[in-house]
Amino acid sequence: MATAEVERKRGQLAALSIAVVVVLVGVPLWWRTTETYRAWLPVNQINELAELQLQLSVDVEVVFSRGTLMPEQQKKVPFTRTQEEAQKVDDDTTLRYRYESKYRTANIMEEDALKQPTAAEADLSLHTLSASPCGSVVVYVIPETSVLLPQGVDVYIGHRRTAVLRMGAPMSVGKNHKQLLAHLEPRITQVVQVMSFSHTDITAALSDRVRLSPGSKESLADSMRSFKSSPGYEITFSLLNPDPKSHRLDWDIEGAVHSYIQPLLTKLAPLANFSIDSQILYYAMLGVNPRFDSSLEAYTLNADSLAHVINPVEARLGSNAASSNPVLNFLLYVPDAHHSPLYIHDHQKQPVASNAFHSPRWGGIMVYNVNDLYGRGETPLPVNININMEKVMGVFLAQLRLMLGVQSSPAPPGFLVEPCGGAGLADWELDRLMWSRTVENVATATTTITSLAQLLDQIGNIVINDNIASQVSSTVTSLQLAVAELEAGNLGFALQYSKEAILASERAFFDPSLLHLLYFPDDQKFAIYIPLFLPMCVPILLSLIKIASEARQRRKLKQSKKD
Amino acid sequence: DLNDKAGQFFNSGHTNNWAVLVCTSRFWFNYRHVANTLSVYRSVKRLGIPDSRIVLMLADDMACNHRNPKPATVFSHKNMELNVYGDDVEVDYRGYEVTVENFLRVLTGRLPASTPRSKRLLSDDRSNILIYLTGHGGNGFLKFQDSEEISNVELADAFEQMWQKRRYNELLFIIDTCQGASMYERFYSPNLMALASSQVGEDSLSHQPDLAIGVHLMDRYTFYLLEFLEDIHPSSTTNMNQLFKVCPKSQCVSTPGHRTDLFLRDPGRVLITDFFGSVRKVEITMETINLSSPMEPLPER
Numbered sequence: 083m084a085t086a087e088v089e090r091k092r093g094q095l096a097a098l099s100i101a102v103v104v105v106l107v108g109v110p111l112w113w114r115t116t117e118t119y120r121a122w123l124p125v126n127q128i129n130e131l132a133e134l135q136l137q138l139s140v141d142v143e144v145v146f147s148r149g150t151l152m153p154e155q156q157k158k159v160p161f162t163r164t165q166e167e168a169q170k171v172d173d174d175t176t177l178r179y180r181y182e183s184k185y186r187t188a189n190i191m192e193e194d195a196l197k198q199p200t201a202a203e204a205d206l207s208l209h210t211l212s213a214s215p216c217g218s219v220v221v222y223v224i225p226e227t228s229v230l231l232p233q234g235v236d237v238y239i240g241h242r243r244t245a246v247l248r249m250g251a252p253m254s255v256g257k258n259h260k261q262l263l264a265h266l267e268p269r270i271t272q273v274v275q276v277m278s279f280s281h282t283d284i285t286a287a288l289s290d291r292v293r294l295s296p297g298s299k300e301s302l303a304d305s306m307r308s309f310k311s312s313p314g315y316e317i318t319f320s321l322l323n324p325d326p327k328s329h330r331l332d333w334d335i336e337g338a339v340h341s342y343i344q345p346l347l348t349k350l351a352p353l354a355n356f357s358i359d360s361q362i363l364y365y366a367m368l369g370v371n372p373r374f375d376s377s378l379e380a381y382t383l384n385a386d387s388l389a390h391v392i393n394p395v396e397a398r399l400g401s402n403a404a405s406s407n408p409v410l411n412f413l414l415y416v417p418d419a420h421h422s423p424l425y426i427h428d429h430q431k432q433p434v435a436s437n438a439f440h441s442p443r444w445g446g447i448m449v450y451n452v453n454d455l456y457g458r459g460e461t462p463l464p465v466n467i468n469i470n471m472e473k474v475m476g477v478f479l480a481q482l483r484l485m486l487g488v489q490s491s492p493a494p495p496g497f498l499v500e501p502c503g504g505a506g507l508a509d510w511e512l513d514r515l516m517w518s519r520t521v522e523n524v525a526t527a528t529t530t531i532t533s534l535a536q537l538l539d540q541i542g543n544i545v546i547n548d549n550i551a552s553q554v555s556s557t558v559t560s561l562q563l564a565v566a567e568l569e570a571g572n573l574g575f576a577l578q579y580s581k582e583a584i585l586a587s588e589r590a591f592f593d594p595s596l597l598h599l600l601y602f603p604d605d606q607k608f609a610i611y612i613p614l615f616l617p618m619c620v621p622i623l624l625s626l627i628k629i630a631s632e633a634r635q636r637r638k639l640k641q642s643k644k645d
Numbered sequence: 646d647l648n649d650k651a652g653q654f655f656n657s658g659h660t661n662n663w664a665v666l667v668c669t670s671r672f673w674f675n676y677r678h679v680a681n682t683l684s685v686y687r688s689v690k691r692l693g694i695p696d697s698r699i700v701l702m703l704a705d706d707m708a709c710n711h712r713n714p715k716p717a718t719v720f721s722h723k724n725m726e727l728n729v730y731g732d733d734v735e736v737d738y739r740g741y742e743v744t745v746e747n748f749l750r751v752l753t754g755r756l757p758a759s760t761p762r763s764k765r766l767l768s769d770d771r772s773n774i775l776i777y778l779t780g781h782g783g784n785g786f787l788k789f790q791d792s793e794e795i796s797n798v799e800l801a802d803a804f805e806q807m808w809q810k811r812r813y814n815e816l817l818f819i820i821d822t823c824q825g826a827s828m829y830e831r832f833y834s835p836n837l838m839a840l841a842s843s844q845v846g847e848d849s850l851s852h853q854p855d856l857a858i859g860v861h862l863m864d865r866y867t868f869y870l871l872e873f874l875e876d877i878h879p880s881s882t883t884n885m886n887q888l889f890k891v892c893p894k895s896q897c898v899s900t901p902g903h904r905t906d907l908f909l910r911d912p913g914r915v916l917i918t919d920f921f922g923s924v925r926k927v928e929i930t931m932e933t934i935n936l937s938s939p940m941e942p943l944p945e946r
Binding site: 289290303306307310342385388389393396397401402404405408426428434435436438439440441442443444446448472475476477480481483501502506533537541594597 | 746749761767925931
């Protein structure tokens, strides 16, 4: 009676306390010990960046020289105009182009510079007068009657960031301000688009985000040809000598690289690091047998067989094992004495002037014929041959420019573009490259970071370490800064921030710790937990139910006692 | 004809080829899995893909196994007709390095910084990748090293991560295991084409034993695949539809399957060499730069 009651009460207390301990201590302990450590990620900001709204601002300075403006138009100068154009690329990406143009008249020194006999010299002296910052364009407008530009040429684009534009006839332009602008603005926009970026260039740079079907075969070829943006590139120059018995080849590669290639690479330093090496391969044959063409008394390689030339050679080229940067290979092939001279023919069976070909995202091969450097039969073999590096580097430099994306879409009609010559790269070409690389970097970094956030969200049991969280945060910060600098028109800073963003995002995405190794389907999870928890929970639950039903019975008894 | 040739350039969007060839079983009696992988390796090299772009993972060393009566060889035909080991095989992951973790790391690129170039899959958005797996498998999994397994969900997720980071242009997945079709059931990323040697519920059978070596030398599907590939040369125009016909039920006993719904191009227009070979796209260099004018030193800005 009393002891049974005490016993029962003790039983109830025991069951209740066990239940309390399990719920208050056990469950939190189990939760803490089985949860994965996930550092905090700025998910909101990442989602904001997923919707990319880029504004690209270009500063344009238009300088009128004497004789271009009517008196009425002269009164309005100097003035500033801003043009904005918005383009929606797809649901998540919008682009805004902003051209801020400052119009002014030329000062005395500029007038003197424009009086030079040729456009190239004018360009040189104009450059010494002003330093246009990275990303800006200066257009000098000269009267229609000026002889600075040759006949038929309306626009001249020099080595720096200046262009010279020939004004139309005063009759066609008109007298007042509005007519002047109506005549000039479309032409200036065209010049600016050639020298900085056009909508097609920018959408091509966004290809990581937006898989648009390419507009034309040329743009597809361009996008396939140039390497994607990378923090570094490796360039390897190889000399292939299949016939060392006949030729002893000598090439001053170090000097050639220093004089011809290094200026280009120094100019491209803000974009990427370059490491150069060179090698000589003996007894390396091309994989294709050239055909003998008796009309030319030479061997020919036609365009179709070129595709099979690279593979056998590539196996022997080797690469720098330490870095994972993309490699550009430039091969100089000196044909063996039995297959000399060797010419490359294009699809129309015409010999190619450069005697060279290139493969997208790989590099280029040039065939260097030496048979005219020694007579027939009399000279003792092997013949010492000094390779003309200037000719060779001229070809390699052109191929290098193509591989790196300094693309050369043909200039619009009436444009005269100064060839880049020894510098390897004009300033405005560098600007073009910087614009498209910055946009590409921003696009790639945003897709990387958004897909990383998505991935981490979907897979609940990947551990997110602190270093990953910090990389992600720094990516977000750099991206926001890059977008802001693009809006402000500071191309140099924008490129720098975009590079930092890409490096941080790649480091975060490819961190070795983010490997989802264990996939637990739900039935496996239940199979593990049920044998552990069910035997423990069943008695507790049953006793709790018993306590509850007894309590209800007692209350009913009390109720019935009361009435 | 001229336009056609120019059209060839644009037919496929890839500029380079990669291959990831994995044999997942160890022990001497699984000789045939190593021979399978080495046969595909041999074909792929013959058709032009260099070692620097092949990641070869062999879980055990058959050529130097104590039980191999002909050391330094791995044969694929009975009567020892074809030695697929050769002189210049380059195995990137060998023995115990072939694990699910390493395989997924290679695919997703999440390798430690100290990994050398030869052990990485350095593909980009214009790479066509061939992935070949062989070993013992079941419904939804593939067994690695007799101790762990990779599930079809993990594989599909790995491919999705590759897609997110644009690590491939198009991917061809071939698997020669029992119930191989289950491994490609869960794929959901675009531009994937898959072939398997058997359907769910079927076993893939081996081809022929060699009495001198004492084990089965090849699996049927890969044996007929190798025969098919021996007829392909770098400039052949055979397309994928022919590949789907390799090893019909009469020869293979199991029913090979394939999956092309995720692939954007029509398989009839996809060349075998788009994946197994490395046909380069080539352009003639039209411009050169005139370097003969003396270089004036650029004024410092």
